[in-house]
Amino acid sequence: MLKDSQARDELEEILKEREYQAYYDHSKGLLARWWEKVKEWFADLLADLFPSFAPTSSAAGPILIGIIVIIILLLGFIAFFIFRNNRRNRMLRENKPLQSVNEINWSFQRHLSESQKLEASGEYTRASRHLFLALLLYFHENEWLVARIWKTNWEYYDELRKVNQGWADQFYHLARLFDEVTYGKHIIHKEEYSQFQTSVMKWLANSEGTREIGEKRR
Numbered sequence: 001m002l003k004d005s006q007a008r009d010e011l012e013e014i015l016k017e018r019e020y021q022a023y024y025d026h027s028k029g030l031l032a033r034w035w036e037k038v039k040e041w042f043a044d045l046l047a048d049l050f051p052s053f054a055p056t057s058s059a060a061g062p063i064l065i066g067i068i069v070i071i072i073l074l075l076g077f078i079a080f081f082i083f084r085n086n087r088r089n090r091m092l093r094e095n096k097p098l099q100s101v102n103e104i105n106w107s108f109q110r111h112l113s114e115s116q117k118l119e120a121s122g123e124y125t126r127a128s129r130h131l132f133l134a135l136l137l138y139f140h141e142n143e144w145l146v147a148r149i150w151k152t153n154w155e156y157y158d159e160l161r162k163v164n165q166g167w168a169d170q171f172y173h174l175a176r177l178f179d180e181v182t183y184g185k186h187i188i189h190k191e192e193y194s195q196f197q198t199s200v201m202k203w204l205a206n207s208e209g210t211r212e213i214g215e216k217r218r
Contacts, residue, residue, distance in 0.1 A: 096150060098148070104148075106133075111134035125182075135203060138204055144159070157171055157172050
């Protein structure tokens with residue numbers, strides 16, 4: 001009885017191994033056929049683009065593999081950048097830069113002054129927030145857009161685009177960095193903050209109030 005049971009167990013193990021091997025061989029065969037079809041497609045494409053290319057030559061195999069690997073890597077990079085841009089644009093559509101009545105009631109000069117105090121103490125994340133709000137309220141003061149607590153940066157971008165597409169594009173890049181720092185937990189350091197500040201100040205430097213703040217600092 002024990003021998004029969006042992007023999008049955010051994011037979012089951014053998015069958016399992018055969019089933020697995022058959023499945024493995026089938027899967028391997030599918031992959032091999034798929035890979036051959038891909039190589040054939042690329043070979044035909046290269047032959048159409050470059051008549052002198054000979055798919056049957058000894059060098060054709062490595063060339064095809066190299067091209068396929070490069071294309072896969074490029075597609076991976078493209079997918080990564082599309083995903084990142086979609087994520088950034090989603091933040092622009094969802095998050096509101098003005099969080100309280102106090103923030104919107106401050107003048108842009110006061111936000112600018114606050115950003116300079118925070119910058120001096122090395123608090124670049126908070127400084128970048130006030131600097132961006134200074135820019136937003138400067139646009140509001142010039143009636144290029146209408147600042148409201150419930151509005152998102154995407155809505156501000158859309159309003160500014162109707163005034164000047166070039167300004168809107170510049171604002172878009174600043175708004176994306178602002179959202180990443182404020183909501184995406186991106187850590188902004190001195191060099192990056194300095195670039196951000198330079199871009200913002202290109203607009204604000206023409207303001208009389210901004211010049212007064214600069215004179216006080218000197």
